[in-house]
Structure formats: C-alpha cells, structure tokens
Amino acid sequence: MMQHHDPADAMVSFRNVRKSYDGRHLVVKDLNLDIRRGEFLTMLGPSGSGKTTTLMMLAGFEAASGGEIVLAGQRIDHVPPYRRDIGMVFQNYALFPHLTVAQNVAFPLKVRRQPKAEVEARVAAALSMVRLDGFADRRPSQLSGGQQQRVALARALVFEPKLVLMDEPLGALDKQLRENMQYEIKQLHERLGVTMVYVTHDQSEALTMSDRVAVFEDGVIQQLATPRDLYERPQNAFVARFIGENNRLPGRVQAVEGGTCRVEVNGACLRATTVGALRAGERVILSLRPERVALAPAPGSLPNMASGRVLELIYVGDHLRVHLRVFEEDGFIVKLANTAGLPDIRIDDEIAVGWSADDCLVLSQSASEH
Structure with a gap:
C-alpha cells in the first residue's frame, strides 16, 4: 500500500466532523479521515464508539453537528441520501418481502428510471456476480440468510455506485457462513475496484478483509493503519487490547x-x-x-x-x-x-x-x- 497519498485522490473526506444528539455530549469528536479511492476501509470499535454514527453521517441518515463531509470532490452534508450515489448493505438485509429477488435487485435502477432492457441485463449480471443465477423469481422468504445477504449485496452494487457502505452485514450469520461471506465480499471488492467502507465490532473480520482499519473508541479514531501494523504496532493500550489478545x-x-x-x-x-x-x-x-x-x-x-x-x-x-x-x-x-x-x-x-x-x-x- 502507498503510505503517501494525495488528498485529491480521496473518495471520501471527513473534515472536523462532530456529532452530538443532545448538544452537550459528542459521540463523534473532530473526526478527520480520508478514505482512498478503491480501498476497503473498515471502521472497527466497541458499541458506542462512534463508528456506526460516522457511517450513518456518510450515508446521509444522520446529520453532522459540525464539519464537512466530501464525496468525490463534492460536499454532501446537505445532499439527501438517495442522491448520494452510495450503495448500502445492512445487517438485517432490508429486502422487500413482497418482491422477487430480481425485483429487489432492480429497485435502485427503477428509481433511477433506467430503460427496461438495461435493467434486465444489469440485474442478471449482478445476480451472477453474487452466484445467484437461477434465483431471480424466488421471494426473500424462500432463501437462506446467506443468500438473502448476497441479494442485498447485488442490490447495493447493481447501479455501480461510487461507494458501498456496509454496517455489520454478516452479524446475523453463523461462523462458517460468515467466514465464507468475508472471503466473497473481499473477492468482489478486488474485482470491482469500488470503494468500500465497512463497520464491524469483530476485530478478526476487520483484519481479514481490510486494506486499512480505523479503530474507534470514545468518538475518536485511536489508530488508522493496515491490519498488520495494527496488530504488530498498536499505538496505545486501547488498540493493543482491542486487536487480538x-x-x-x-x-x-x-x-x-x-x-x-x-x-x-x-x-x-x-x-x-x-x-x-x-x-x-x-x-x-x-x-x-x-x-x-x-x-x-x-x-x-x-x-x-x-x-x-x-x-x-x-x-x-x-x-x-x-x-x-x-x-x-x-x-x-x-x-x-x-x-x-x-x-x-x-x-x-x-x-x-x-x-x-x-x-x-x-x-x-x-x-x-x-
């Protein structure tokens, strides 16, 4: 990985971003973070550390209390979520139960009024990408948890967003399936080159999947480094204790x-x-x-x-x-x-x-x- 990079190469920049829900207590404190174009960056930390709030401000579901958020060179603090060109995958899949798999995956394209032939071609390609050819006409209730999560992934990638955000997407899966999905998501990232920001409290998941990891505690990034550097050279006692034993x-x-x-x-x-x-x-x-x-x-x-x-x-x-x-x-x-x-x-x-x-x-x- 390059250590020196040009901030102009950042896909996302947080500049002095703060978040408070009550006007007194800051859950995110003066956050400065550049996420590089095409990287897989994980926000890791215990619950209440500020990682999910940071992701939600980037998605547009939470408003920052101060500072600026820039995506691909444009300030997005006041842009509504659906106009941010960001794919999202949540832990609870958030699939529409009354729609088929194909209709679920087509949804972001329909909202963007893509022509019908292009929608069909893109949905087929996205399902093939997550190895769900032949599942187009099923309903979410007919799928296993891992298959539902792959549909959610296909839906997040189908409109070729600049950025994909994932919030604990594998939290509900059992250990074996979770490890398989980690590998699949990592492979997809390497193939597509899309910028991915991933939130988890599971440190082995963060070490396995990421180019870089931002370790959050108490609303502050305690360390931002490659998995190897975090493990071998933690910067303080919190990081050392949180990453590995x-x-x-x-x-x-x-x-x-x-x-x-x-x-x-x-x-x-x-x-x-x-x-x-x-x-x-x-x-x-x-x-x-x-x-x-x-x-x-x-x-x-x-x-x-x-x-x-x-x-x-x-x-x-x-x-x-x-x-x-x-x-x-x-x-x-x-x-x-x-x-x-x-x-x-x-x-x-x-x-x-x-x-x-x-x-x-x-x-x-x-x-x-x-």
Whole structure:
C-alpha cells in the first residue's frame, strides 16, 4: 500500500466532523479521515464508539453537528441520501418481502428510471456476480440468510455506485457462513475496484478483509493503519487490547534509549520497544502477544526472561493455551502451536518464559484507562 497519498485522490473526506444528539455530549469528536479511492476501509470499535454514527453521517441518515463531509470532490452534508450515489448493505438485509429477488435487485435502477432492457441485463449480471443465477423469481422468504445477504449485496452494487457502505452485514450469520461471506465480499471488492467502507465490532473480520482499519473508541479514531501494523504496532493500550489478545504487564520506565527502553516490572528490568514519546518514571503497560512468548527457552537466549507457575492448560486444537502466574500477575498466557512434540507441562510446574524486545511494546495508558 502507498503510505503517501494525495488528498485529491480521496473518495471520501471527513473534515472536523462532530456529532452530538443532545448538544452537550459528542459521540463523534473532530473526526478527520480520508478514505482512498478503491480501498476497503473498515471502521472497527466497541458499541458506542462512534463508528456506526460516522457511517450513518456518510450515508446521509444522520446529520453532522459540525464539519464537512466530501464525496468525490463534492460536499454532501446537505445532499439527501438517495442522491448520494452510495450503495448500502445492512445487517438485517432490508429486502422487500413482497418482491422477487430480481425485483429487489432492480429497485435502485427503477428509481433511477433506467430503460427496461438495461435493467434486465444489469440485474442478471449482478445476480451472477453474487452466484445467484437461477434465483431471480424466488421471494426473500424462500432463501437462506446467506443468500438473502448476497441479494442485498447485488442490490447495493447493481447501479455501480461510487461507494458501498456496509454496517455489520454478516452479524446475523453463523461462523462458517460468515467466514465464507468475508472471503466473497473481499473477492468482489478486488474485482470491482469500488470503494468500500465497512463497520464491524469483530476485530478478526476487520483484519481479514481490510486494506486499512480505523479503530474507534470514545468518538475518536485511536489508530488508522493496515491490519498488520495494527496488530504488530498498536499505538496505545486501547488498540493493543482491542486487536487480538495480549499480555499486559504494568511497569515504570527506567530509561529510554532511542527505539527501546528499560522498564521495571515488579522488581525485574525488562527491555522493550518504545511506541510514541515516553519519559523516565512514567507508568506504562507492556504489551506482548501470547504467540510470541517462548516456553522454557535456553537460559540467557532471550533478553527478557521470567519464571512462571502454570495455573491452567487449555487444549484448543491448533494450539495449547498455557495460563501462568508471572511477576505476581495471574493472567499471563502463552500460546503454543500444536506442532509435533508439545512439551510435557503440568499444572503447578514452575517454568521459564522468555521473549524478545522487538515483540514487547511499551504503551502509554490511554485516557480511558486512567
């Protein structure tokens, strides 16, 4: 992905956008965001973080309380939703039950008064695109949940909008189907090159599907980055905790030495990677992914070593989860891939753990955690 881009290449720009429902409390605070032409951008966050409100302001179903929203170079703050040239897919499909599949998909074209022959050709192409050839004459009630969601997708894409918005579109589907649909939507995006903005609270979905992810919390984008950067280099403790699983060790900075620093955790001195500006004496959280911890490494082989007592062992199929008490903290987890020769570990064993400074991030506690 290009890191430097021209704002003129933005399909959507939010400029200092605010939203308040009561005039006092802001659910979206001074939002600035450029969504690139042709990218798949996901807005991710817990409920109440502002992600859905942001999507609804872009769709035109909510009015911004301040700031500007620009689509393809035109301000759209006062343009009604049906004139914004945006396709929408919601969690509850919103199909018309009394219309056939073909009539549902044709609806946006009829509203735009397209000629009949073109409508038929486009509907057939859209149904074929979502692999529903042969379903044109069925009613929504005769379809499974996954098929209904594909009809909703075809309807959102049939009029070739500049932008497609999706709000938790797979929330009602079971795990297997959900994963298949994630893959299908991603394939469609790559084939069509349309700009897609997707809202979810499911972080694995966001990591799987997106070019970039905007992590929302408390009405603010905490970090905007590629899935890999979010996972490997979260910018604060909220993002680290929300994206994937991690071990969190509270400590105090002893010394900052360029890209790394020394942190005191319960009497031990650990080496870790600095994220953001830190000062000696500051209280911080060390963040460490469970799959990056080595169990019983050779003595002195890693810069950070500790001793842990095994509290619990959980077999999860593709990996073994080992829960340990480390530095007087009970929640320390190591994930061991289930390859040949899993070590023989028992509850109450004392065992060494170790990790590199690269895999351990020093994060300042975000405002919401003080």
